[in-house]
Amino acid sequence: MAKIAIFNQKGGVGKTTTTLNLTAALARRGYNPLSIDLDPQAHLSFVCKATVSHSDDSVFSFYQQVRPLTQLIRPATGGWLVIPAHVELSKVDTSFGKGPNVLNRLNQGIVKENLNTGRPIVMDCCPMLGVLSLSAIFASDRVLIPVSADYLAVQGVHSVERVLRALEHVRNKRLQRPYVITRFDTRRKMSHQIVDELKARLGDELCKTRISENVALAESPASHRDVFAHAPGSRGASDYDTLLDELVAEGFIE
Amino acid sequence: MAKIAIFNQKGGVGKTTTTLNLTAALARRGYNPLSIDLDPQAHLSFVCKATVSHSDDSVFSFYQQVRPLTQLIRPATGGWLVIPAHVELSKVDTSFGKGPNVLNRLNQGIVKENLNTGRPIVMDCCPMLGVLSLSAIFASDRVLIPVSADYLAVQGVHSVERVLRALEHVRNKRLQRPYVITRFDTRRKMSHQIVDELKARLGDELCKTRISENVALAESPASHRDVFAHAPGSRGASDYDTLLDELVAEGFIE
Ligand SMILES: Nc1ncnc2c1ncn2[C@@H]1O[C@H](COP(=O)(O)OP(=O)(O)OP(=O)(O)O)[C@@H](O)[C@H]1O
Numbered sequence: 408m409a410k411i412a413i414f415n416q417k418g419g420v421g422k423t424t425t426t427l428n429l430t431a432a433l434a435r436r437g438y439n440p441l442s443i444d445l446d447p448q449a450h451l452s453f454v455c456k457a458t459v460s461h462s463d464d465s466v467f468s469f470y471q472q473v474r475p476l477t478q479l480i481r482p483a484t485g486g487w488l489v490i491p492a493h494v495e496l497s498k499v500d501t502s503f504g505k506g507p508n509v510l511n512r513l514n515q516g517i518v519k520e521n522l523n524t525g526r527p528i529v530m531d532c533c534p535m536l537g538v539l540s541l542s543a544i545f546a547s548d549r550v551l552i553p554v555s556a557d558y559l560a561v562q563g564v565h566s567v568e569r570v571l572r573a574l575e576h577v578r579n580k581r582l583q584r585p586y587v588i589t590r591f592d593t594r595r596k597m598s599h600q601i602v603d604e605l606k607a608r609l610g611d612e613l614c615k616t617r618i619s620e621n622v623a624l625a626e627s628p629a630s631h632r633d634v635f636a637h638a639p640g641s642r643g644a645s646d647y648d649t650l651l652d653e654l655v656a657e658g659f660i661e
Numbered sequence: 662m663a664k665i666a667i668f669n670q671k672g673g674v675g676k677t678t679t680t681l682n683l684t685a686a687l688a689r690r691g692y693n694p695l696s697i698d699l700d701p702q703a704h705l706s707f708v709c710k711a712t713v714s715h716s717d718d719s720v721f722s723f724y725q726q727v728r729p730l731t732q733l734i735r736p737a738t739g740g741w742l743v744i745p746a747h748v749e750l751s752k753v754d755t756s757f758g759k760g761p762n763v764l765n766r767l768n769q770g771i772v773k774e775n776l777n778t779g780r781p782i783v784m785d786c787c788p789m790l791g792v793l794s795l796s797a798i799f800a801s802d803r804v805l806i807p808v809s810a811d812y813l814a815v816q817g818v819h820s821v822e823r824v825l826r827a828l829e830h831v832r833n834k835r836l837q838r839p840y841v842i843t844r845f846d847t848r849r850k851m852s853h854q855i856v857d858e859l860k861a862r863l864g865d866e867l868c869k870t871r872i873s874e875n876v877a878l879a880e881s882p883a884s885h886r887d888v889f890a891h892a893p894g895s896r897g898a899s900d901y902d903t904l905l906d907e908l909v910a911e912g913f914i915e
């Protein structure tokens with residue numbers, strides 16, 4: 408099944424919100440997903456109530472080659488599974504360097520331990536193009552790129568495009584990579600201008616589904632829940648459901 | 662005059678928007694500010710129309726000890742001055758390592774070149790606690806921390822607190838560090854709950870001024886302008902003006 412990296416080096420575009428709610432939507436449809444938190448700030452882990460005090464219990468100990476991934480899996484509040492992050496994970500970005508071994512370690516671990524057999528994996532990236540995010544992209548066969556409906560995020564799309572094309576070249580492997588607009592506020596003229604601009608630039612790579620700016624999506628982390636548990640009737644919940652419909656129809660999940 | 666780092670390792674909380682509009686407000690009051698872009702994604706440089714194609718013309722060449730800061734200063738569209746960033750700046754975070762020399766280099770450069778004489782400096786940080794952000798904090802005598810009015814940003818406040826206290830300890834020097842709520846939407850119950858929570862936690866360190874969620878602030882980058890030039894009558898413009906009033910009254914700018 409799919410190994411999905413939720414990537415965008417721009418901050419605050421909805422990577423964690425998308426990882427959380429897409430994983431929750433997958434779980435509710437019986438896909439049995441595993442999410443992996445690759446952000447040293449560990450926001451996904453926090454929302455899932457899977458925060459760990461010791462880095463040994465986080466994905467950092469896998470990068471240190473101390474523990475296998477399978478041993479680090481924990482239950483998330485929503486009922487699915489998560490491998491938590493920890494603040495020490497930032498050492499991977501700063502001191503391990505960019506040797507090909509580190510970049511491929513997560514990929515090899517997932518393959519060797521059959522972590523992906525019969526279930527999709529969803530990886531939350533941090534807002535930086537470093538070893539952590541690159542190892543997530545190397546471990547993925549698809550990348551979902553959330554882009555918030557504002558100009559600084561659109562400015563970041565250039566860089567994302569360049570990076571992913573370069574990586575495709577390096578890996579000699581086509582990477583399915585849809586972009587999804589998030590925080591879309593239909594009352595703003597700017598939101599619609601941005602949709603037009605991205606449609607023109609990305610064509611079919613732009614998802615038809617857009618995630619609306621919806622307070623339920625911002626509130627749910629406070630009670631350690633995904634939006635389906637927090638506000639099942641909300642626009643945010645139906646948007647992430649619709650996004651999953653579209654991704655399934657596009658063969659992005661199989 | 663003040664050397665201000667705009668810092669928060671959480672992504673998308675309004676660091677660049679605050680650097681841009683606070684610097685513009687300072688310029689309009691005759692303070693002659695210099696802004697420094699320390700984010701490899703160079704969003705501030707982009708808005709200021711100071712994007713450079715060669716890293717030699719960016720602050721990266723200062724970190725490489727090739728050019729002095731003074732040579733890298735350029736005019737920003739708003740009429741003030743900016744030292745641009747460049748994507749190669751990410752090498753500072755990943756390969757230069759955390760030796761005390763690198764961390765103090767920007768500080769020493771500003772002091773040695775008298776960059777700060779008679780004018781404030783405002784530094785835009787990237788969403789990561791690495792060498793770049795730390796060198797900005799080391800080069801600053803005050804830190805302004807934007808916190809967007811949502812729970813994941815509030816979650817990040819813990820880490821910011823810990824980091825700044827540890828640095829105060831290391832430098833044996835009290836660091837004035839107000840927090841300013843951004844993207845405040847008065848119609849949301851969540852916004853008000855967050856204000857109460859942060860007031861209780863931060864006391865006087867929380868600015869009374871809050872920056873409203875205002876589309877003018879999100880639109881201005883598209884025309885390479887600050888909010889005063891783009892929409893002088895907007896709520897966003899008056900909020901950043903009011904924020905500057907409060908900071909001046911608190912002695913944060915002198
Ligand atoms: N569609 C939405 N409607 C309302 N709020 C949203 C929406 N998407 C995200 N948010 C809120 O915006 C903030 C930023 O989102 P999030 O943290 O998911 O982005 P991110 O890309 O993971 O950030 P970072 O780069 O820091 O990891 C969060 O507080 C989140 O709750």
Ligand SMILES: Nc1ncnc2c1ncn2[C@@H]1O[C@H](COP(=O)(O)OP(=O)(O)OP(=O)(O)O)[C@@H](O)[C@H]1O
Pocket residue numbers: 417418419534557558559560671672673674675676677678679700704786787788843844845872873874875876877878879880882
């Ligand atoms: N008060 C506000 N009202 C409306 N939009 C805002 C406001 N503040 C910021 N924005 C928009 O939200 C997005 C994120 O803000 P910004 O890029 O300034 O945050 P940042 O902390 O610098 O992000 P990064 O961590 O990626 O550097 C931008 O598109 C910006 O235009």
Ligand SMILES: [Mg+2]
Pocket residue numbers: 422423424446450532533
């Ligand atoms: Mg995140």
Ligand SMILES: [Mg+2]
Pocket residue numbers: 676677678700704786787
């Ligand atoms: Mg920024």
